[in-house]
Each structure stands twice: as C-alpha cells, then as structure tokens.
Amino acid sequence: MEFIIEQGIFHQAIQDVSRAVSSKTLSPILSGIKITADKDKIALLATNSDLTIEKVIPVCCQQSHRLQIIHSGSVVVSARYLGQVIKKLSGEIHIKGIALNKIKLISNGIEANMNGLDSIEFPPPPILDDSKDISMPFLDFKRMVKQTLFAVSKSDTRPVLTGVHLSLENGRFSCTATNSHRLAFSRGTVDSKETVSCVVPFAALNECSKVTDIDHGNMKLYITKQYIAFQFPSITLFSRLIEGNYPNVESLIPKEARTTLTLNKELLKQGIDRASLFASASDNNKILLEVIEGLQLKICSSSTEYGEIAEVQDIVSLNGESELTVTVDGNFMMDALKAIGEDEVQLSYSGSMKPLLLQAMDSGMQFHLISPVRTA
Amino acid sequence: MEFIIEQGIFHQAIQDVSRAVSSKTLSPILSGIKITADKDKIALLATNSDLTIEKVIPVCCQQSHRLQIIHSGSVVVSARYLGQVIKKLSGEIHIKGIALNKIKLISNGIEANMNGLDSIEFPPPPILDDSKDISMPFLDFKRMVKQTLFAVSKSDTRPVLTGVHLSLENGRFSCTATNSHRLAFSRGTVDSKETVSCVVPFAALNECSKVTDIDHGNMKLYITKQYIAFQFPSITLFSRLIEGNYPNVESLIPKEARTTLTLNKELLKQGIDRASLFASASDNNKILLEVIEGLQLKICSSSTEYGEIAEVQDIVSLNGESELTVTVDGNFMMDALKAIGEDEVQLSYSGSMKPLLLQAMDSGMQFHLISPVRTA
Structure with a gap:
C-alpha cells in the first residue's frame, strides 16, 4: 500500500470515521482504522461492532495533489495515534506499507513508523442485499431526528425505547421517541412506496446528525432486517437495529x-x-x-x-x-x-x-x- | 439588608468570588457567599478556608443605576444557586432580606426567595496587621507566575514543593517552582526595601493569574507569617502560606x-x-x-x-x-x-x-x- 494525500483531507477523514471507534473496546483491532488503497480511491473504515462508519476519498483528476495512489493494499492502525500524528503534520503526507502490518508516514522531513494489525481480521461492514432503499432530503431527515432524538430512554430496562422508531408508509415518514414519561414525534413526506418500521439506536442517529459531509441535497437509507445504512456523498454509516416491538403510541x-x-x-x-x-x-x-x-x-x-x-x-x-x-x-x-x-x-x-x-x-x-x- | 444592583455587575462579582468556593466542602456555610451591604458599598466574600476572595462594589455617584443601597445588613446564600439565579435574570435586581437569613430577589416580574445561613458564622478573612506590603506592576507579577507556576509538584510527598517560592531581597523579586525533576525560575525588579521569602499554594497564584479586574497598573502584596494577600482594584485574594523550608536551588x-x-x-x-x-x-x-x-x-x-x-x-x-x-x-x-x-x-x-x-x-x-x- 502506498499513497500521497493532503493532510487536511486525510485528517478530516480520520476524524469522520473515528466517531465509530470506542475508547473502551477490549478488542485491539476495533481500536483501529482500516485503510484500504484501491486503484482510484482510498477507504477508511472504523467500527465498534454496533456502529460502522466508512469514508471514501476518490482520486480526482482535476486535483491530483489531493490524493495520488501508488500501490493498492490495506492496513489497520490505531485510530487514536493515527489521528494525533496526522493532526500535527502539514502539507502532503506520503504513506506506505513497510514490513508486515507496519506503515511509514513521511511529511516535511518528519518520519513516523506506526505498528498496525492484520487488516484481514477487521470486521467487514454489513452486507445490504435485499435492502429497501429510500432517498430523502438530508435537511428533512436532520430536522426529524433533532425533534425526537433527545426523548429516547436513557435506561436499558426496555431496550427498544433507547432508540428512535422510524416508520414509512404511503410516503409518510415519521420518527418517534419516548421514555414512557414523555414522547416526541416528528414527520415528513418521502417520495417512496416502501413500507418500513425499525428502531435505530441513539448513537447512530446522533452521529448522522453531525455529518458535515452534506448540507443539503438527498441522502439514502438502506434498511434490512438487522441493519440500517445511511449514505451521504462520501460517508456511509451502518448501524445494527434494535430488536423488539415498538409500542403503539397512537392511543396515547x-x-x-x-x-x-x-x-x-x-x-x-x-x-x-x-x-x-x-x-x-x-x-x-x-x-x-x-x-x-x-x-x-x-x-x-x-x-x-x-x-x-x-x-x-x-x-x-x-x-x-x-x-x-x-x-x-x-x-x-x-x-x-x-x-x-x-x-x-x-x-x-x-x-x-x-x-x-x-x-x-x-x-x-x-x-x-x-x-x-x-x-x- | 436591601439594595438594587445591575445584573451584569452583580453576576460578574459572584463569579469572581465563587472561584474560592469548593464544590466538595463538608461545611454548609463554606458553600455560600457572604453578602454585606454597607452605607456606600456592598462586599461579597467566599472562602474554602485556604483561599478567600473578597470583591467590593462601591456606590458610584455618577452611575447610581449600578448600585443603590437602601438598608445595610448581611446574609450568606448558596454560591451555586445565587450564581445560577442571577445569570438568568436581567436589568436591575432588587434584593432584600426577608425573615431570618432569607432574601428575596425581584427583577422584571420574576420573584425568587432564597434560603440563607447566618452570616455571623461565616469565617472572616485573615487579619493583616504587621504585614509587609509590596507594590508591583501586575503584568510583571503575572509574567513571573506564568513562567513558573506549571513546574510545581503535583504530589503531596513534600508539601513545600506544591507551591511557588516568592522571594524579595534588595529589590529583586523572584518566583521559583520545582517538582525535583524540573525547575522553573523567573525574576523581576520591585521598588521595595522589604525582604520576603514565602511559599504560596498553586491554587492562589492560579486564581491571581485569572483576575480580570486589572490589565495593567500596580497590585499590592501583603505578607504575614501565615498569610499572603493580593490586592487588585476591587478584588482581594487571601491565601494561607505553605509552611516549611524551600530548598536552596542556587546549587542546582x-x-x-x-x-x-x-x-x-x-x-x-x-x-x-x-x-x-x-x-x-x-x-x-x-x-x-x-x-x-x-x-x-x-x-x-x-x-x-x-x-x-x-x-x-x-x-x-x-x-x-x-x-x-x-x-x-x-x-x-x-x-x-x-x-x-x-x-x-x-x-x-x-x-x-x-x-x-x-x-x-x-x-x-x-x-x-x-x-x-x-x-x-
């Protein structure tokens, strides 16, 4: 693996995916970011097993100084240390794999070698075959999340209440959250014939609402039985769904x-x-x-x-x-x-x-x- | 006790003295601020028994809307709640003692009653009879503190090293701090014939360096055997000194x-x-x-x-x-x-x-x- 990338772009990408890294993980591989260099892009992947974030940086013909790929390959390195090192560098950063699972970073006369882990062991993101996909304006989605997310239950007694219930039927999309003492409901319209009912963990929606990758325009939701994926222009956020039946709130x-x-x-x-x-x-x-x-x-x-x-x-x-x-x-x-x-x-x-x-x-x-x- | 004061001035004063209030105090009276209204000023006093801060707001003839005293008296009220209440009010605040150790705050149709404590029980600030007093430019003092304060010991093994050694001899003023692995020394000149050698706790100097009451001009130091006082235009900070002999660092x-x-x-x-x-x-x-x-x-x-x-x-x-x-x-x-x-x-x-x-x-x-x- 070998590529040259602009510090600002790489640092932002590391920050974007690091949100999925738990500082408390017991599994060393999950404290890392998987970096994959392909012919025409690099991808960064991080996960805490419930939440997975992927960021893709394409090679752009007009701006070759942003990213230049020399050899493809992949490695897993500590999210925390990679972020700290990149933050303190500037200009172009030359990154290449040396020895087994080790990378060298070179920038302005500064050289850092970082020990990594075997990228084969990094858990892949969920597969979204047979998913229902829904396209909707990001600002609508963000509004509905903001108007409901705070109301989820902070207690684990009823796990299903710790998430937000997303529902889509006849083009009506809604978010509901309750801790059984208060409830928040918000709705919008979506141009889709799909029918959806799922409960998304607080953490996933909280991260979605912080995505800076998009300010208007559409995002996409992919929903399977166990997973939901939120796709933004260069970031995809995968989350496990919360199992269980969400209470019927209509009667309340x-x-x-x-x-x-x-x-x-x-x-x-x-x-x-x-x-x-x-x-x-x-x-x-x-x-x-x-x-x-x-x-x-x-x-x-x-x-x-x-x-x-x-x-x-x-x-x-x-x-x-x-x-x-x-x-x-x-x-x-x-x-x-x-x-x-x-x-x-x-x-x-x-x-x-x-x-x-x-x-x-x-x-x-x-x-x-x-x-x-x-x-x- | 009864006075009318502008919200901004009162809020700033509460913040200034609240720095001396410890959130962990076991003595209820020390979680409070003592407010004393005199004929021509109000004084706020707070202490954690090591550090005491006093702020005085004088009645100013030119600006009668700042502070107007109706009756003198004193009371002690919770620093935390007083600060929070005052922060959420605006304009003129009318404060008066009602019943025993209770005050009423009135502002724009909002009324709050706060329970207080008997002001007689509030510990008075140290008495500075027979103190040596030194006048020096605040900016010089601030520079010397900034250049040394970080180097004090964080460990209690040798209490004398947890403070900064202030020394004055023949008009040469110096600050020294060390944790025995590193040492910081800074000096300046002061127009004084006094000779002083004392060790001031980290917390006191840290608060001094944050005083916003002054930006240039002179401050005054009063030093007794057990106490030091730092006097700024409207704020006085009293601190207990650390006992013990400070090591001779010259030889190092x-x-x-x-x-x-x-x-x-x-x-x-x-x-x-x-x-x-x-x-x-x-x-x-x-x-x-x-x-x-x-x-x-x-x-x-x-x-x-x-x-x-x-x-x-x-x-x-x-x-x-x-x-x-x-x-x-x-x-x-x-x-x-x-x-x-x-x-x-x-x-x-x-x-x-x-x-x-x-x-x-x-x-x-x-x-x-x-x-x-x-x-x-």
Missing part, C-alpha cells in the same frame, strides 16, 4: 383538550429555564404551571433547602376551561420547547391522568407529550 | 556547559510536540535529542506498541562539544518552551548527571532546569 395522544393555551415560546422557555434552577435541586425537576384568571400563566418551583422562584407571563389566548394547575418535569418541557422552532406554542391539557400535548402553531409536523408529575 | 544551576545549542524555539516546540505523541504512550514521556555532526538536532521517540517518530532540525549555532545524546521528559520540555516567549532558545548540556538548562536569548529573566531521564 389525547383526543380532546379541556384547556388549550397559546403561549409565546421564547418567554415560556426562559421561564421554565429559570424555574428549573430550584426544581433541579428537588427530585423530578417539578415545576408548577398555574393559569390565573384565564389571562396569565404562573410558573414556579421550590426546593425546601434553597428557596423558591416564581414568575407570571401573559397568555396569548386560551380555549376551554380557565382553571388549570399542573406539575411537570422542567427538563422534559425544556427539551420539547427547544425542539420547536416557531414563535408560538400550543399547550393542551386533558386532565390530570392524561399527558400534556405541546405543539407548534404550524401544520402539526411534530408534537410532544409530557406526563404530569403526580404530587402528593 | 550548572556553572559550565559542555555544549550549548541555540535553536529556533517554535520549530523545537513543534518537534517536541510531535515526538510527544509516541512518547506519551511510554512511561516518562521519553524523548531522545541527538546532535548530528554539530549541525542538526534529531528529535525522536518510540513506543514498542504503537511505533516511532523522528525528525531532524537545523541548529542555529553550537558552542562546545559537538557530540550530544540526551533523553528528556517531553512534557517538561513542552512546559518550559511554552513559558519562553522569545524566538530563539538556548539549551545547555553539562553532563548526563546534570540538569539541562533552557534559557531565552534575552537578559536571563527566566530559566528552566530539566533533569535528563536515565535510560537503561
């Missing part, structure tokens, strides 16, 4: 509201943020919301140890009963409000045993459910 | 060099930085420096597990023997090189049992000693 959505408040989103967010100060000192981040005379919303919280905080905000409009007192988890409210981009937000209350419904004022592309906290 | 400085190299500092720093990559994988961060034919310096390091890195740099000039091979701790070299602002650096070698001497090319306002690492 309250059909009729007793009270619906329209509120200024930014003001509400700031108020919840302030009230969360003392709420976080107590368990459950309890914040009390109270409608005053149908005109104002009082937001307050208290901690026996530190004190209490309260503020009153004007309500934009109110529909239904004008009496309402409800206690919610301040963190759940903040997460939902951060996901909503619009200026106004609708908060619907359907009774103390039903979740609060939080929606933007728009077409209903997303909604959030938050269970009230029972107070003694 | 090699008198005659076998070889003295003049090197480009930036290039050397970059080379040491690169070589440190593999050095840090081994114990002791061992980096080998080797003079080649009296013209070039080879910098290399290796780790049996990951590989090796080597580079060759031109020597600006060489005096003495042209054969030199020495192994040093890469971290110690980096620290010393970072402390040197000049473009060129002199490295003197006096034998394998003597420390390397690193100096800027200037008047000898600072020097660094680094013991060679014995290799098997």
